[in-house]
Amino acid sequence: MSEMRYEAPTTASAAVSLLAAAQVPAKLLAGGTDLLIQMRSGHQQLALLVDLKGIAEMNTVVAENGGFRIGAAMGCMALVENESFTKAWPGVTDAVKLIGSIQIKGRASVGGNVCNASPAADSVPALIAAGAIASVLGPAGRREVAVEDIAAGPGKNTLAQGEIVTSFMLPKRAPRSGDAYLRFTPRTEMDIAVVGVGINLTLDDKGVCSAARVGLGAVAERALLVPAAAAALIGSKVDEPALANLAAAVSAACRPIDDKRGTKAFRTKVAGVLARRAALIALTRAQGEN
Protein backbone atom coordinates (compact mmCIF):
# COMPACT_ATOMS: atom_id res chain seq x y z
CA MET A 1 0.00 0.00 0.00
CA SER A 2 1.33 3.43 -0.92
CA GLU A 3 2.20 5.91 1.77
CA MET A 4 -0.23 8.59 2.82
CA ARG A 5 0.71 12.12 3.79
CA TYR A 6 -1.09 13.55 6.82
CA GLU A 7 -1.50 17.29 7.29
CA ALA A 8 -3.24 19.11 10.15
CA PRO A 9 -3.49 22.77 9.13
CA THR A 10 -4.68 25.37 11.64
CA THR A 11 -6.59 27.58 9.20
CA ALA A 12 -9.32 26.81 6.68
CA SER A 13 -7.44 28.69 3.96
CA ALA A 14 -4.39 26.49 4.51
CA ALA A 15 -6.62 23.41 4.21
CA VAL A 16 -8.06 24.76 0.94
CA SER A 17 -4.54 25.37 -0.40
CA LEU A 18 -3.47 21.83 0.46
CA LEU A 19 -6.58 20.34 -1.13
CA ALA A 20 -6.53 22.56 -4.22
CA ALA A 21 -2.85 21.88 -4.88
CA ALA A 22 -3.17 18.13 -4.42
CA GLN A 23 -2.19 16.22 -7.56
CA VAL A 24 -2.96 12.98 -5.77
CA PRO A 25 -6.12 11.40 -4.31
CA ALA A 26 -6.89 13.54 -1.25
CA LYS A 27 -9.62 13.67 1.37
CA LEU A 28 -10.65 15.81 4.29
CA LEU A 29 -10.69 14.26 7.75
CA ALA A 30 -13.13 15.56 10.34
CA GLY A 31 -14.64 12.82 12.52
CA GLY A 32 -13.42 10.08 10.21
CA THR A 33 -16.30 7.78 11.12
CA ASP A 34 -17.10 7.18 7.45
CA LEU A 35 -13.68 7.87 5.96
CA LEU A 36 -11.66 5.44 8.09
CA ILE A 37 -14.08 2.65 7.22
CA GLN A 38 -13.73 3.46 3.51
CA MET A 39 -9.93 3.52 3.86
CA ARG A 40 -9.95 0.21 5.67
CA SER A 41 -12.14 -1.43 3.07
CA GLY A 42 -9.79 -0.24 0.32
CA HIS A 43 -12.38 2.05 -1.26
CA GLN A 44 -10.17 5.07 -0.63
CA GLN A 45 -6.59 4.84 -1.91
CA LEU A 46 -5.56 8.17 -0.47
CA ALA A 47 -2.20 9.87 -0.82
CA LEU A 48 -3.12 12.96 1.23
CA LEU A 49 -5.31 13.39 4.28
CA VAL A 50 -6.11 16.90 5.51
CA ASP A 51 -7.24 16.88 9.14
CA LEU A 52 -9.69 19.70 9.88
CA LYS A 53 -9.86 19.30 13.65
CA GLY A 54 -7.05 21.75 14.32
CA ILE A 55 -8.96 24.60 12.65
CA ALA A 56 -10.58 26.58 15.46
CA GLU A 57 -13.44 28.16 13.47
CA MET A 58 -14.51 24.73 12.19
CA ASN A 59 -14.67 23.14 15.64
CA THR A 60 -16.94 25.36 17.67
CA VAL A 61 -20.52 26.61 17.74
CA VAL A 62 -20.95 30.34 18.27
CA ALA A 63 -23.82 32.83 18.49
CA GLU A 64 -23.81 35.12 15.46
CA ASN A 65 -26.35 37.81 14.54
CA GLY A 66 -28.86 36.22 16.88
CA GLY A 67 -28.43 32.83 15.22
CA PHE A 68 -25.84 30.08 15.49
CA ARG A 69 -22.82 29.20 13.41
CA ILE A 70 -21.89 25.52 13.69
CA GLY A 71 -18.32 24.58 12.82
CA ALA A 72 -18.50 21.91 10.13
CA ALA A 73 -15.88 19.66 11.75
CA MET A 74 -17.06 19.85 15.36
CA GLY A 75 -18.12 16.62 17.00
CA CYS A 76 -21.84 15.97 17.36
CA MET A 77 -21.58 15.38 21.13
CA ALA A 78 -19.95 18.78 21.63
CA LEU A 79 -22.77 20.38 19.62
CA VAL A 80 -25.63 18.75 21.53
CA GLU A 81 -23.96 19.66 24.83
CA ASN A 82 -24.33 23.37 23.98
CA GLU A 83 -27.47 24.31 25.90
CA SER A 84 -28.23 27.60 24.20
CA PHE A 85 -28.07 25.84 20.83
CA THR A 86 -30.24 22.89 21.85
CA LYS A 87 -32.84 25.23 23.36
CA ALA A 88 -33.09 27.23 20.13
CA TRP A 89 -33.05 24.22 17.78
CA PRO A 90 -34.51 21.14 19.52
CA GLY A 91 -35.38 19.51 16.19
CA VAL A 92 -31.87 19.83 14.80
CA THR A 93 -30.62 18.57 18.18
CA ASP A 94 -32.90 15.52 18.04
CA ALA A 95 -31.62 14.75 14.55
CA VAL A 96 -27.95 15.08 15.49
CA LYS A 97 -28.52 12.88 18.55
CA LEU A 98 -29.74 10.08 16.26
CA ILE A 99 -26.39 9.88 14.42
CA GLY A 100 -24.86 6.61 15.62
CA SER A 101 -23.65 5.72 19.09
CA ILE A 102 -22.15 7.97 21.74
CA GLN A 103 -18.72 6.87 20.49
CA ILE A 104 -19.58 7.77 16.89
CA LYS A 105 -21.04 11.12 17.93
CA GLY A 106 -17.89 11.82 19.92
CA ARG A 107 -16.08 12.20 16.60
CA ALA A 108 -18.61 12.45 13.76
CA SER A 109 -19.31 15.97 12.51
CA VAL A 110 -22.33 17.68 11.03
CA GLY A 111 -20.17 18.73 8.08
CA GLY A 112 -19.34 15.10 7.39
CA ASN A 113 -22.96 14.09 7.72
CA VAL A 114 -23.91 16.69 5.08
CA CYS A 115 -20.94 16.34 2.70
CA ASN A 116 -20.83 12.54 2.64
CA ALA A 117 -24.23 12.92 1.01
CA SER A 118 -26.00 9.86 2.32
CA PRO A 119 -29.68 10.28 1.38
CA ALA A 120 -30.53 8.95 4.86
CA ALA A 121 -28.24 11.27 6.88
CA ASP A 122 -30.26 12.27 9.93
CA SER A 123 -29.06 15.84 10.43
CA VAL A 124 -29.75 16.90 6.86
CA PRO A 125 -33.59 17.10 6.73
CA ALA A 126 -33.54 18.99 10.03
CA LEU A 127 -30.88 21.41 8.77
CA ILE A 128 -32.82 21.92 5.53
CA ALA A 129 -35.95 22.68 7.56
CA ALA A 130 -33.93 25.06 9.72
CA GLY A 131 -32.84 26.99 6.63
CA ALA A 132 -29.17 26.28 7.33
CA ILE A 133 -26.69 27.92 4.96
CA ALA A 134 -23.30 26.29 4.42
CA SER A 135 -20.29 28.59 4.23
CA VAL A 136 -17.98 27.15 1.57
CA LEU A 137 -14.35 28.22 1.21
CA GLY A 138 -12.49 27.41 -1.98
CA PRO A 139 -9.59 28.54 -4.14
CA ALA A 140 -11.86 31.23 -5.66
CA GLY A 141 -13.01 32.53 -2.28
CA ARG A 142 -16.02 32.05 -0.07
CA ARG A 143 -19.60 31.34 -1.15
CA GLU A 144 -22.81 30.44 0.61
CA VAL A 145 -24.83 27.38 -0.32
CA ALA A 146 -28.17 26.22 1.05
CA VAL A 147 -27.77 22.83 2.75
CA GLU A 148 -30.27 21.24 0.35
CA ASP A 149 -27.92 22.09 -2.53
CA ILE A 150 -24.81 20.35 -1.11
CA ALA A 151 -25.70 16.72 -1.86
CA ALA A 152 -26.03 15.66 -5.48
CA GLY A 153 -26.81 11.98 -4.95
CA PRO A 154 -25.62 9.06 -2.83
CA GLY A 155 -22.00 9.77 -1.86
CA LYS A 156 -21.72 12.71 -4.27
CA ASN A 157 -21.76 16.42 -3.45
CA THR A 158 -21.72 19.62 -5.46
CA LEU A 159 -18.46 21.01 -4.04
CA ALA A 160 -15.71 21.84 -6.52
CA GLN A 161 -12.08 20.70 -6.26
CA GLY A 162 -10.47 22.37 -3.26
CA GLU A 163 -13.73 23.56 -1.69
CA ILE A 164 -14.46 22.97 2.01
CA VAL A 165 -17.67 23.53 3.95
CA THR A 166 -16.35 25.41 6.97
CA SER A 167 -19.58 26.08 8.87
CA PHE A 168 -23.36 26.15 8.83
CA MET A 169 -25.31 29.28 9.71
CA LEU A 170 -28.68 28.75 11.38
CA PRO A 171 -30.68 31.97 11.29
CA LYS A 172 -32.05 33.92 14.21
CA ARG A 173 -35.29 32.45 15.51
CA ALA A 174 -38.47 34.49 15.12
CA PRO A 175 -40.75 34.46 18.20
CA ARG A 176 -43.14 31.48 18.35
CA SER A 177 -40.90 29.17 16.30
CA GLY A 178 -40.35 25.46 16.75
CA ASP A 179 -38.68 22.62 14.90
CA ALA A 180 -38.81 18.83 15.05
CA TYR A 181 -37.22 15.81 13.38
CA LEU A 182 -38.63 12.30 13.31
CA ARG A 183 -37.36 9.24 11.51
CA PHE A 184 -38.57 5.70 11.05
CA THR A 185 -36.18 2.85 11.78
CA PRO A 186 -36.92 -0.81 12.50
CA ARG A 187 -34.94 -0.49 15.76
CA THR A 188 -35.09 2.39 18.21
CA GLU A 189 -31.35 3.06 18.19
CA MET A 190 -28.24 2.48 16.06
CA ASP A 191 -30.05 2.24 12.76
CA ILE A 192 -30.30 4.03 9.43
CA ALA A 193 -33.36 6.11 8.58
CA VAL A 194 -35.92 4.48 6.30
CA VAL A 195 -37.68 7.85 6.23
CA GLY A 196 -36.71 11.10 7.98
CA VAL A 197 -38.75 14.31 8.20
CA GLY A 198 -37.67 17.69 9.56
CA ILE A 199 -40.20 20.50 10.09
CA ASN A 200 -39.58 24.06 11.18
CA LEU A 201 -42.44 26.50 11.60
CA THR A 202 -43.27 29.94 12.98
CA LEU A 203 -46.67 31.12 14.29
CA ASP A 204 -48.00 34.67 14.24
CA ASP A 205 -49.53 36.22 17.36
CA LYS A 206 -52.89 34.63 16.52
CA GLY A 207 -51.40 31.14 16.28
CA VAL A 208 -51.48 31.00 12.49
CA CYS A 209 -48.47 29.47 10.78
CA SER A 210 -46.65 32.32 9.04
CA ALA A 211 -43.54 30.49 7.87
CA ALA A 212 -42.56 26.86 7.46
CA ARG A 213 -39.89 24.67 5.89
CA VAL A 214 -40.03 20.92 5.41
CA GLY A 215 -36.99 18.68 4.81
CA LEU A 216 -37.39 15.08 3.73
CA GLY A 217 -34.75 12.34 3.96
CA ALA A 218 -34.16 8.76 2.75
CA VAL A 219 -36.93 8.86 0.12
CA ALA A 220 -34.94 10.21 -2.82
CA GLU A 221 -31.35 10.23 -4.09
CA ARG A 222 -30.67 13.08 -1.66
CA ALA A 223 -32.52 14.91 1.14
CA LEU A 224 -35.14 17.27 -0.26
CA LEU A 225 -36.63 20.65 0.57
CA VAL A 226 -40.38 20.31 -0.03
CA PRO A 227 -41.95 23.75 -0.61
CA ALA A 228 -45.39 22.26 -1.37
CA ALA A 229 -45.43 20.67 2.08
CA ALA A 230 -44.50 23.97 3.72
CA ALA A 231 -47.27 25.67 1.74
CA ALA A 232 -49.78 23.23 3.26
CA LEU A 233 -48.92 24.59 6.71
CA ILE A 234 -48.53 28.31 5.99
CA GLY A 235 -51.75 30.22 6.66
CA SER A 236 -53.22 27.40 8.77
CA LYS A 237 -53.41 26.80 12.49
CA VAL A 238 -51.67 23.46 11.83
CA ASP A 239 -55.08 21.82 12.21
CA GLU A 240 -56.38 18.56 10.79
CA PRO A 241 -57.04 19.78 7.22
CA ALA A 242 -53.58 21.35 7.07
CA LEU A 243 -51.96 18.19 8.43
CA ALA A 244 -53.79 16.10 5.82
CA ASN A 245 -52.54 18.42 3.08
CA LEU A 246 -49.04 18.29 4.57
CA ALA A 247 -49.02 14.49 4.58
CA ALA A 248 -50.26 14.38 0.98
CA ALA A 249 -47.64 16.88 -0.19
CA VAL A 250 -44.84 15.03 1.58
CA SER A 251 -45.90 11.66 0.17
CA ALA A 252 -46.16 13.20 -3.30
CA ALA A 253 -42.55 14.42 -3.06
CA CYS A 254 -41.22 10.91 -2.31
CA ARG A 255 -39.34 9.06 -5.02
CA PRO A 256 -37.79 6.29 -2.92
CA ILE A 257 -36.04 3.06 -3.74
CA ASP A 258 -37.30 -0.36 -2.72
CA ASP A 259 -34.84 -2.10 -0.45
CA LYS A 260 -34.71 -4.51 2.46
CA ARG A 261 -35.34 -1.70 4.92
CA GLY A 262 -38.55 -0.44 3.31
CA THR A 263 -40.60 -0.67 0.14
CA LYS A 264 -41.49 2.34 -2.01
CA ALA A 265 -45.11 2.16 -0.90
CA PHE A 266 -44.18 1.90 2.77
CA ARG A 267 -41.71 4.79 2.65
CA THR A 268 -44.15 7.00 0.78
CA LYS A 269 -46.94 6.35 3.28
CA VAL A 270 -44.74 6.65 6.38
CA ALA A 271 -43.23 9.93 5.19
CA GLY A 272 -46.68 11.52 5.36
CA VAL A 273 -47.40 10.05 8.78
CA LEU A 274 -44.08 11.24 10.21
CA ALA A 275 -44.60 14.70 8.71
CA ARG A 276 -47.91 15.01 10.58
CA ARG A 277 -46.33 13.94 13.85
CA ALA A 278 -43.29 16.18 13.40
CA ALA A 279 -45.52 19.15 12.59
CA LEU A 280 -47.43 18.65 15.83
CA ILE A 281 -44.21 18.50 17.85
CA ALA A 282 -42.93 21.63 16.11
CA LEU A 283 -46.28 23.31 16.80
CA THR A 284 -46.12 22.48 20.51
CA ARG A 285 -42.58 23.81 20.70
CA ALA A 286 -43.57 27.00 18.86
CA GLN A 287 -46.50 27.52 21.23
CA GLY A 288 -44.16 27.13 24.18
CA GLU A 289 -41.87 29.85 22.85
CA ASN A 290 -44.06 32.88 23.62
Add this chain to the structure above:
Amino acid sequence: MAKQHVITTINGNATEFLCETRQTMLDVLRDELHMTGTKEGCGSGDCGACSVTVDGRLVCSCLMLGVEAQGKSINTIEGMAEGGTLHVLQRKFLEHAALQCGICTPGFLIAARALLEVNPDPTEEEARYWLAGNLCRCTGYQKIIEAVLDAAREMRGA
Protein backbone atom coordinates in the same frame (compact mmCIF):
# COMPACT_ATOMS: atom_id res chain seq x y z
CA MET B 1 8.15 8.57 4.04
CA ALA B 2 9.41 8.20 7.56
CA LYS B 3 7.09 7.14 10.31
CA GLN B 4 5.32 9.91 12.14
CA HIS B 5 6.54 10.89 15.59
CA VAL B 6 3.61 11.49 17.94
CA ILE B 7 3.76 12.95 21.45
CA THR B 8 0.69 12.30 23.55
CA THR B 9 -0.52 11.46 27.04
CA ILE B 10 -1.91 8.03 27.82
CA ASN B 11 -3.49 7.37 31.21
CA GLY B 12 -1.74 10.46 32.53
CA ASN B 13 1.71 9.42 31.34
CA ALA B 14 3.61 11.37 28.70
CA THR B 15 4.03 8.93 25.82
CA GLU B 16 5.79 9.05 22.46
CA PHE B 17 5.41 6.65 19.60
CA LEU B 18 6.19 6.21 15.92
CA CYS B 19 3.43 5.15 13.54
CA GLU B 20 2.42 4.98 9.92
CA THR B 21 -0.16 7.58 8.95
CA ARG B 22 -2.65 4.83 8.10
CA GLN B 23 -2.41 3.13 11.47
CA THR B 24 -5.43 3.52 13.71
CA MET B 25 -5.10 4.53 17.35
CA LEU B 26 -6.26 1.00 18.17
CA ASP B 27 -3.39 -0.47 16.15
CA VAL B 28 -0.94 1.88 17.85
CA LEU B 29 -2.18 0.96 21.32
CA ARG B 30 -2.06 -2.75 20.70
CA ASP B 31 0.82 -3.23 18.25
CA GLU B 32 3.21 -0.34 18.98
CA LEU B 33 2.59 0.32 22.68
CA HIS B 34 1.62 -3.27 23.55
CA MET B 35 -1.39 -2.05 25.54
CA THR B 36 -3.67 -4.91 24.60
CA GLY B 37 -6.44 -4.18 27.10
CA THR B 38 -8.27 -2.27 24.40
CA LYS B 39 -9.87 -4.84 22.12
CA GLU B 40 -10.65 -5.00 18.43
CA GLY B 41 -14.12 -6.30 17.65
CA CYS B 42 -15.53 -5.12 14.35
CA GLY B 43 -12.97 -2.50 13.33
CA SER B 44 -15.76 -0.36 11.90
CA GLY B 45 -17.18 1.55 14.86
CA ASP B 46 -20.17 -0.70 15.43
CA CYS B 47 -19.21 -2.76 18.49
CA GLY B 48 -17.47 -0.37 20.91
CA ALA B 49 -14.88 -2.93 22.07
CA CYS B 50 -12.10 -0.45 21.25
CA SER B 51 -13.65 2.42 23.25
CA VAL B 52 -11.21 4.90 24.79
CA THR B 53 -11.57 8.52 25.81
CA VAL B 54 -9.72 11.31 24.02
CA ASP B 55 -9.62 14.58 25.97
CA GLY B 56 -12.51 13.12 27.97
CA ARG B 57 -14.59 12.31 24.90
CA LEU B 58 -15.73 8.68 24.39
CA VAL B 59 -14.65 7.41 20.95
CA CYS B 60 -13.88 4.22 19.06
CA SER B 61 -10.11 3.98 18.73
CA CYS B 62 -10.55 1.97 15.52
CA LEU B 63 -12.02 5.08 13.87
CA MET B 64 -9.17 7.37 14.89
CA LEU B 65 -5.69 7.56 13.40
CA GLY B 66 -2.65 7.28 15.64
CA VAL B 67 -1.32 10.59 14.29
CA GLU B 68 -4.45 12.29 15.63
CA ALA B 69 -3.28 11.55 19.18
CA GLN B 70 -0.69 14.35 18.94
CA GLY B 71 -1.15 16.64 21.96
CA LYS B 72 -4.20 14.77 23.22
CA SER B 73 -4.91 12.99 26.49
CA ILE B 74 -6.07 9.41 26.04
CA ASN B 75 -7.48 7.12 28.68
CA THR B 76 -7.64 3.35 28.22
CA ILE B 77 -8.72 0.41 30.33
CA GLU B 78 -5.14 0.05 31.61
CA GLY B 79 -5.62 3.30 33.54
CA MET B 80 -8.86 2.32 35.21
CA ALA B 81 -7.73 0.39 38.30
CA GLU B 82 -5.53 2.22 40.77
CA GLY B 83 -2.66 -0.16 41.37
CA GLY B 84 -4.23 -3.31 42.76
CA THR B 85 -7.54 -1.62 43.56
CA LEU B 86 -10.25 -2.12 40.99
CA HIS B 87 -12.49 0.75 39.92
CA VAL B 88 -16.01 0.41 41.34
CA LEU B 89 -17.32 -0.45 37.87
CA GLN B 90 -14.75 -3.23 37.47
CA ARG B 91 -15.66 -4.66 40.88
CA LYS B 92 -19.38 -4.50 40.12
CA PHE B 93 -18.88 -6.24 36.77
CA LEU B 94 -17.28 -9.11 38.68
CA GLU B 95 -19.92 -9.17 41.43
CA HIS B 96 -22.76 -9.21 38.91
CA ALA B 97 -21.00 -11.67 36.56
CA ALA B 98 -21.40 -9.07 33.84
CA LEU B 99 -18.91 -10.74 31.54
CA GLN B 100 -18.16 -14.10 30.02
CA CYS B 101 -15.57 -14.05 27.25
CA GLY B 102 -14.41 -10.57 28.23
CA ILE B 103 -13.71 -9.11 24.79
CA CYS B 104 -16.39 -6.43 25.12
CA THR B 105 -15.65 -5.71 28.78
CA PRO B 106 -12.93 -3.03 28.51
CA GLY B 107 -15.10 -1.08 26.08
CA PHE B 108 -18.16 -1.36 28.31
CA LEU B 109 -16.16 -0.23 31.33
CA ILE B 110 -14.72 2.80 29.55
CA ALA B 111 -18.13 3.71 28.12
CA ALA B 112 -19.88 3.21 31.46
CA ARG B 113 -17.33 5.38 33.26
CA ALA B 114 -17.91 8.13 30.67
CA LEU B 115 -21.66 7.81 31.31
CA LEU B 116 -21.33 8.14 35.07
CA GLU B 117 -19.08 11.18 34.68
CA VAL B 118 -21.84 13.11 32.89
CA ASN B 119 -24.81 11.40 34.56
CA PRO B 120 -24.10 9.96 38.03
CA ASP B 121 -27.69 8.77 38.43
CA PRO B 122 -28.81 7.29 35.11
CA THR B 123 -32.11 5.52 34.68
CA GLU B 124 -31.95 2.02 33.24
CA GLU B 125 -33.20 3.42 29.93
CA GLU B 126 -30.52 6.13 29.89
CA ALA B 127 -27.83 3.54 30.62
CA ARG B 128 -29.10 1.27 27.85
CA TYR B 129 -29.16 4.10 25.30
CA TRP B 130 -25.71 5.32 26.32
CA LEU B 131 -24.29 1.81 26.00
CA ALA B 132 -26.07 1.10 22.69
CA GLY B 133 -22.72 1.50 20.93
CA ASN B 134 -21.22 -1.43 22.86
CA LEU B 135 -22.11 -4.94 21.78
CA CYS B 136 -21.88 -8.06 23.93
CA ARG B 137 -22.53 -11.47 22.42
CA CYS B 138 -22.40 -13.44 25.68
CA THR B 139 -24.35 -12.01 28.57
CA GLY B 140 -27.39 -10.48 26.95
CA TYR B 141 -26.78 -7.08 28.59
CA GLN B 142 -29.00 -7.49 31.66
CA LYS B 143 -26.12 -8.15 34.04
CA ILE B 144 -24.05 -5.39 32.48
CA ILE B 145 -26.82 -2.87 33.04
CA GLU B 146 -27.33 -4.11 36.61
CA ALA B 147 -23.61 -3.78 37.30
CA VAL B 148 -23.48 -0.24 35.90
CA LEU B 149 -26.52 0.90 37.89
CA ASP B 150 -25.17 -0.73 41.06
CA ALA B 151 -21.80 0.95 40.54
CA ALA B 152 -23.58 4.27 40.05
CA ARG B 153 -25.40 3.77 43.38
CA GLU B 154 -22.20 3.04 45.20
CA MET B 155 -20.30 5.90 43.57
CA ARG B 156 -23.11 8.30 44.59
CA GLY B 157 -22.88 6.97 48.12
CA ALA B 158 -26.55 5.97 47.97
